[in-house]
Amino acid sequence: MDPRTAPVLPQEKVRRMIDVRDLTKVYPGVLAVDRISFRVEKGEVIGFLGPNGAGKSTTMRILTCLFPPTTGTVSVGGFDVLRDSMKVRRMIGYLPENNPLYTEMRVEEYLLFRAQIKQAPRADRTRIVGSAMEKCGLAERRTTIIDQLSKGFRQRVGMADAILNEPEIIILDEPTIGLDPNQVRTVRELIRELGQRRTVILSTHILSEVERTCGRVLIINRGRLVADGTPSQIINKFTLTGRVRLELRGTGEGVKEIIERLPNVKRVAWMNKGELQDYLVEPANAADLRSELFKCAAQHSWDLVELGHERVSLEDAFVEVTAGPGSSSGVRRDTPRVEHPEPVKVPETGGKG
Amino acid sequence: MRNIIALIRRELGAYFISPMAYIILTALLAVSGFLFYFSMLRYSQQRLPASMTEVQQYLVFLMTLISPLITMRLIAEEKNRGTIETMMTAPVSEWQFVFAKFAASMLFVCYLLLPTVFYAAFVAAYGTLDVKGMLTGYLGVFLTLGAVISIGLLISSMASNQITAGVVTLIVACTLMMISAFSPILRPGASQFLGMVKDVMNYVGILNHVEEFSKGVIDTRPLVYLLSVMFGGLFLTVRVVESRRWR
Numbered sequence: 289m290d291p292r293t294a295p296v297l298p299q300e301k302v303r304r305m306i307d308v309r310d311l312t313k314v315y316p317g318v319l320a321v322d323r324i325s326f327r328v329e330k331g332e333v334i335g336f337l338g339p340n341g342a343g344k345s346t347t348m349r350i351l352t353c354l355f356p357p358t359t360g361t362v363s364v365g366g367f368d369v370l371r372d373s374m375k376v377r378r379m380i381g382y383l384p385e386n387n388p389l390y391t392e393m394r395v396e397e398y399l400l401f402r403a404q405i406k407q408a409p410r411a412d413r414t415r416i417v418g419s420a421m422e423k424c425g426l427a428e429r430r431t432t433i434i435d436q437l438s439k440g441f442r443q444r445v446g447m448a449d450a451i452l453n454e455p456e457i458i459i460l461d462e463p464t465i466g467l468d469p470n471q472v473r474t475v476r477e478l479i480r481e482l483g484q485r486r487t488v489i490l491s492t493h494i495l496s497e498v499e500r501t502c503g504r505v506l507i508i509n510r511g512r513l514v515a516d517g518t519p520s521q522i523i524n525k526f527t528l529t530g531r532v533r534l535e536l537r538g539t540g541e542g543v544k545e546i547i548e549r550l551p552n553v554k555r556v557a558w559m560n561k562g563e564l565q566d567y568l569v570e571p572a573n574a575a576d577l578r579s580e581l582f583k584c585a586a587q588h589s590w591d592l593v594e595l596g597h598e599r600v601s602l603e604d605a606f607v608e609v610t611a612g613p614g615s616s617s618g619v620r621r622d623t624p625r626v627e628h629p630e631p632v633k634v635p636e637t638g639g640k641g
Numbered sequence: 642m643r644n645i646i647a648l649i650r651r652e653l654g655a656y657f658i659s660p661m662a663y664i665i666l667t668a669l670l671a672v673s674g675f676l677f678y679f680s681m682l683r684y685s686q687q688r689l690p691a692s693m694t695e696v697q698q699y700l701v702f703l704m705t706l707i708s709p710l711i712t713m714r715l716i717a718e719e720k721n722r723g724t725i726e727t728m729m730t731a732p733v734s735e736w737q738f739v740f741a742k743f744a745a746s747m748l749f750v751c752y753l754l755l756p757t758v759f760y761a762a763f764v765a766a767y768g769t770l771d772v773k774g775m776l777t778g779y780l781g782v783f784l785t786l787g788a789v790i791s792i793g794l795l796i797s798s799m800a801s802n803q804i805t806a807g808v809v810t811l812i813v814a815c816t817l818m819m820i821s822a823f824s825p826i827l828r829p830g831a832s833q834f835l836g837m838v839k840d841v842m843n844y845v846g847i848l849n850h851v852e853e854f855s856k857g858v859i860d861t862r863p864l865v866y867l868l869s870v871m872f873g874g875l876f877l878t879v880r881v882v883e884s885r886r887w888r
Contacts, residue, residue: 382730388723388727405731
């Protein structure tokens, strides 16, 4: 990743913003996080995925110095979360999972308080708060009591707090939970904008969101890191079955049999869509069947409409990596499995991709 | 330091945003006003010199009864709402967090006590006021409440919701008040052990000490007791807030 044109900071030399090594967190009787290691470079936007109770929030809470790891080392911006906790906290803007706020305060009053707590210079405080409110679309609600705000606006207040004082690292735990599609889009825009200059880590259940906003994805399941890479890398790694989709015009008599007779073809699924015929061809030993199928189509002068690899989404990959041994791969589970329930309150959510 | 001031201001603001502060103040002034009136009436009927001693004892009694209302929400509410997470991930240390809460509630106590200075003015206007006794008496009231507030803060940090915190604090506060009131049951001289128990009860009870103070005597014994309860409570509260780190 290229060096960003961010304002020069003392930590400018540190390109590696987050360095997690063998992080383990044990709650009484529960292994919440199990020897996770990953690194985050400056300017990356990381999507943190996993079923409920997988250890996402725990990891984020350790990064934000809420509590220390049981074993392992975590350093943020070159500072250890245990030894230099205060320095780490100054670098991080954090939006916790259920967006806790002092609801009796007014929006601007709350943000000014937070700016003060975060030791923003007195002279800049109003400007900092003003720009955070501007970015989060709160300018018109500055004097509203937070209690009277809608959920979407409250979420914006939490976001504004997280970006106050321009922290180097922004950690957002399910920032779009409970928001309507328009609000989700606004938040996504904001994250993308933040990601141009800052390091952002966000956790979410909405996979399409990750595909659109995150340059890199970490999937964590039952406390273990099971995937780390760009969305497309992960999709390829975990779902590359090499299945080819072939679409032909016509009645499709006998086509299935001809394809089945081709070398390296394991299975063919035929879907009759009336005028168009869809074939899903599964290769044996991971062979690339595309050119073979094209030649075959030309040879039999089939009316070829479309030919290509089956398109898979991050959701398929997610299900693939996080599905337990009992569930068959590729089958979408509607209820996330909770093997290691977190001892902290996790609100029930309907947010799935 | 700037942190602490911001925290104290927010905390004080939280008191005055709800009608609670005004209700407490009104009730306190109404009741203590009556008690002041009767106290003065008795002094004049018995031709005794007027003093603030009795009034200050009443104040300790009333304020201790009110104290759960002041302390119950302090930390329990933060835990309940989850705001403790945003606080403890901001550059705020546990002791700053706890001290700010304590300082804010003590300032609130001062605010509640301030109007009672008028009583002293009345005494001064119609009789002779022992200014030194009045001042040391207020010091006694303040120290006693410091101890009570500190205990309330500790209970609030351990409770998961403010109602529990309030009820438990009320029970503890009442026990601390009554313990010395029950000590006369034990007749002195019955046995040496009972005499000792009686002494301990009188020492631990929080109602007696202010009387000493309001006579203009700053005795180190109650001073040590009240200060150690106060600092002990604060210390333990910081530990409880920190305990999330090793759980």
